[in-house]
Amino acid sequence: MLEEILKAIPVYFSSMLKFIFGPLGGYAAGLKLLTTILVTVAGMMTVVLVFTYAGNWIRIKVIERILGKRNRFSENNRKYVRIWKKYGLIGVAGLTPLLLTPIGGTILAVSSGSPKERIIFFMFVSAAIWSVLLSSIVYFFGNEFLPDYLK
Numbered sequence: 265m266l267e268e269i270l271k272a273i274p275v276y277f278s279s280m281l282k283f284i285f286g287p288l289g290g291y292a293a294g295l296k297l298l299t300t301i302l303v304t305v306a307g308m309m310t311v312v313l314v315f316t317y318a319g320n321w322i323r324i325k326v327i328e329r330i331l332g333k334r335n336r337f338s339e340n341n342r343k344y345v346r347i348w349k350k351y352g353l354i355g356v357a358g359l360t361p362l363l364l365t366p367i368g369g370t371i372l373a374v375s376s377g378s379p380k381e382r383i384i385f386f387m388f389v390s391a392a393i394w395s396v397l398l399s400s401i402v403y404f405f406g407n408e409f410l411p412d413y414l415k
Contacts (some may be wrong), residue, residue, distance in 0.1 A: 271295055272303045279307030283361035283391070287399040297403050304395040305388070311366040312387040319374045353378045357386035361394035 271293040279286030286307055290300025315322065348356060353373055360369025366387075373383045 268295060268299055272299055275300065276303045276307045276310075279304045280311045280366060282365055283308055283394065284398060286395065287402040290399065291402045291406050297399060300399045300403070301395045304399065305391045308361065308366040308391040308395075309384075309388055312370045312384060312391075315367060315370040316374055316380050316383050319371060348372060348376055353382060354386055357383075357390040360387065360390060361398070 272290070272295055275286055275289040275293060275295065278289050283304065286304025287300055290297075290303065295303070347359070351359065353376070356364070356369055356373055356376075360366060364372070370383070370387065373387070374380075
């Protein structure tokens with residue numbers, strides 16, 4: 265049990281940065297499928313909770329202090345606005361594990377002014393569905409498609 269927890273810690277932290285690192289890391293570490301699913305969801309939801317409740321403070325106190333004020337009308341920001349207008353909160357939550365990072369998707373959802381409870385709910389549903397789907401694909405088909413160093 266302790267060995268499984270110790271192997272899950274890096275998977276947890278990596279899924280905070282990029283969602284797909286959870287299923288791939290869990291498979292590579294030899295974790296059980298259920299452990300990988302739970303740790304991947306926990307990693308993403310940790311970021312979602314932190315950035316939902318402390319996002320503005322992080323932006324003001326940390327990012328702007330280090331990087332300075334940024335241009336609000338940059339090409340990157342325009343891309344996020346197009347995604348938001350096209351898909352809304354449910355679409356952004358659904359795309360976050362695949363295309364966006366947990367941090368990027370949450371910042372986009374928070375900056376849109378969506379209620380915090382809705383952000384957390386839809387991000388959790390998305391994380392749960394994508395974690396089950398991607399982890400199952402990696403675990404069941406990993407031997408055929410993944411490089412040898414991930415097996």
